[in-house]
Amino acid sequence: MNKVSQTWNQHVVKKENKALVLHTIKANAPISRASVAQVTGLNKGTVSSLVSELLDEKLINESGTGKSSGGRRPVMLLLNETAGFTISIDLGVNHILGVVTDLQGNIIHERTVQFKNDDLEIVLTHLYQLIDELIIIIPESEYGIVGIGVGVPGVVTLEGEIQLAPNLGWKKVALKDILFERYRVPIIVENEANAGAYGEKVYGAGMESTELVYASISFGIGVGLILDGKLYKGLRGFSGELGHMTIEKDGPECRCGNKGCWELYASEKSLLEEAEKIGFENASVEQLVFAAENGEAKAIQLLEKLGDYLGIGITNILHIFNPEQVVIGNTIQQAAKFIMPAIEKRIEKNAIGFNKNDVKLNVAKLNNHSTVMGMAAFNIESFFKSTDKEIIPT
Amino acid sequence: MNKVSQTWNQHVVKKENKALVLHTIKANAPISRASVAQVTGLNKGTVSSLVSELLDEKLINESGTGKSSGGRRPVMLLLNETAGFTISIDLGVNHILGVVTDLQGNIIHERTVQFKNDDLEIVLTHLYQLIDELIIIIPESEYGIVGIGVGVPGVVTLEGEIQLAPNLGWKKVALKDILFERYRVPIIVENEANAGAYGEKVYGAGMESTELVYASISFGIGVGLILDGKLYKGLRGFSGELGHMTIEKDGPECRCGNKGCWELYASEKSLLEEAEKIGFENASVEQLVFAAENGEAKAIQLLEKLGDYLGIGITNILHIFNPEQVVIGNTIQQAAKFIMPAIEKRIEKNAIGFNKNDVKLNVAKLNNHSTVMGMAAFNIESFFKSTDKEIIPT
DNA sequence: CTAAGTTTGTCTAGCGAATAAACTAAGATT
DNA sequence: AATCTTAGTTTATTCGCTAGACAAACTTAG
Structure with missing residues (x-):
């Protein structure tokens, strides 16, 4: 029989508590030792000694005294954000x-x-x-x-x-x-x-969410899954291929070998191909949005149709995961003004009440910096x- | 600021180690204290004292001595499975x-x-x-x-x-x-x-898997998700409604309000409706399987068509989750002989190589006892x- | 049959880390 | 000025784990 499991000892306790203190400072800076103790539930003395180690390791800094709340003034702590x-x-x-x-x-x-x-x-x-x-x-x-x-x-x-x-x-x-x-x-x-997905979770639209699905809509479609606060990658790392989820079982063949894949309908590629067909030669998403903003009906229709297709896939996402938030990111964001209402309309019409009621639908807050x-x-x-x-x- | 997080102290250490010892005994019984120490990596003395507490709580039993391996004979430990x-x-x-x-x-x-x-x-x-x-x-x-x-x-x-x-x-x-x-x-x-899903993971086909999708195919379709070894329930508990995943975007309306839902094609209900249309009046799955086993082509075709539809949805599952194992359960199992080859064929044809290569496709091992x-x-x-x-x- | 070696399980001492509580420091309040 | 409050440090205590010694019980070799 082989040794198999993580055993729990005081080293682990210390490691975790130290990480907890560091994370608390990172998230609430500037903050005093006393407040860290209160927030974490750790004893003042414990916090003091862990803080002193973190100071030695140059991971945090003291930054002068804060305001008194009726007693001795606290020494504020900051993450030493330029330590690396x-x-x-x-x-x-x-x-x-x-x-x-x-x-x-x-x-x-x-x-x-x-x-x-x-x-x-x-x-x-x-x-x-x-x-x-x-x-x-x-x-x-x-x-x-x-x-x-x-x-x-x-x-x-x-x-x-x-x-x-x-x-x-x-x-x-x-x-x-x-x-x-x-x-x-x-x-x-x-x-x-x-x-x-992780970028939006940590720094963007999903800072409050633990169940978040990020749909990257660009030339193709990729999806990042934040489940239970963590990135979910599947057995080998290949999860999130929702671009190749069939939404039209007898639809055209995709280059992936499957049929009627979502990205055949709801990607930038499909949008531009449709545009080409009705006379927008060699157009970009930007140009289509520009045309739509100038009231060109054909462009508006194209974008709304795209939003509708996106809504079909996102409805599936709501049913599959019951997420807290769905974030739309990547290049398609430029067209948010036209596609988001169409997505919402489709969800409103098709999705099961329980699954759509509490969900937030957002555009990536970090724009092209999510990744x-x-x-x-x-x-x-x-x-x-x-x-x-x-x-x-x- | 509110106290927010779990703090780590020696009570937690003890609790976790005790649970680890108990779980080791449960999974490897009968097992000696010495082996528990070796498997868990805990010290012999620690194991001894935790075991003695577990004995006091009547959660485990001693069951006589085991075979010597060249020295003192071990006292074997068992879960006291009839403690509750x-x-x-x-x-x-x-x-x-x-x-x-x-x-x-x-x-x-x-x-x-x-x-x-x-x-x-x-x-x-x-x-x-x-x-x-x-x-x-x-x-x-x-x-x-x-x-x-x-x-x-x-x-x-x-x-x-x-x-x-x-x-x-x-x-x-x-x-x-x-x-x-x-x-x-x-x-x-x-x-x-x-x-x-959990039943199959703990006692059935999925004992070795941490990424398992259980598709319950019966009157309707429900799906249970084991991700990272745990049941995934989503924000409010409504995940796994894959029966209401659109696989035909312009398909007929489902009573759920969505269109072209998977269960309109791949459920027992849909199977029996199709059967009715071609002359199997008021038939049950059992009767259709019986007919198919007697070589009735129409019945075989019906079941294979069902398997094919199931394969479409399962292909989606492989793309979405990259699971280790997909388990088919509930009443449709009776038809395994006819539907499983059809499912496999569809996956083989449509699924992306990376996502299908390592996946195991199984029928529920616990039969109608999974739930x-x-x-x-x-x-x-x-x-x-x-x-x-x-x-x-x- | 005996001596030597091995394995199991218990016991004791010691150590590391957390806590509680006392204490110092430095302000606010009256 | 005296007293109260809050911040942070220090000290003593507690708790749980580990290492290592040891006794008990067994196997093996001569």
């Missing part, structure tokens, strides 16, 4: 968006590259160049670059290998290993919709986990 | 299945009632009578009836209120309160598919949780 920095990247089909954030998720610097050719070697060159430029900008700090995170439009395994990125034309790219080889810092590679901020959140979370002392086994 | 009993019930549309189980999930006694009239008052009378009969049978024990659990074909809130049971014609029935009022023991009311055993598992788990000492807050 993340490099967080949204790798898209024809652009890369890269940011440097501090440990609080504040964007220190931002940079975008546009390109046409999606060949792996070429994109990697752009990526290296972008990362190298961001690295130069990062100020000196205690922990330096705590991680590089990349969100990609494709299927990513739990091990950070891109299995398939159809819109880039990539297969089996071990991006995590490639980047680690080059930069020797912790690397996280994650699906773009998963990252977007990049999700990657930042992954990086930061992973860094703080690594600062917990290792448990020494016997 | 559960009453677990599957409340169906025209029958009630009730069982008494011990704490290991062994069925001690079983009883079924059939009826035609689904009026609440009448069904409750049957239910009371059944429970009363089961109570009489339960032997004297340390903890007595540790809980009554009822699985119902309907939408159940987190608070155990039946919001709607369409096939029973019930609305807003606070069954949990009603039963507690009468029996004064812990009551659990849960959706039938959720219970079935009842799930309720037993809920009861037992809830009982063991309640035996953990309370953490005294300061």
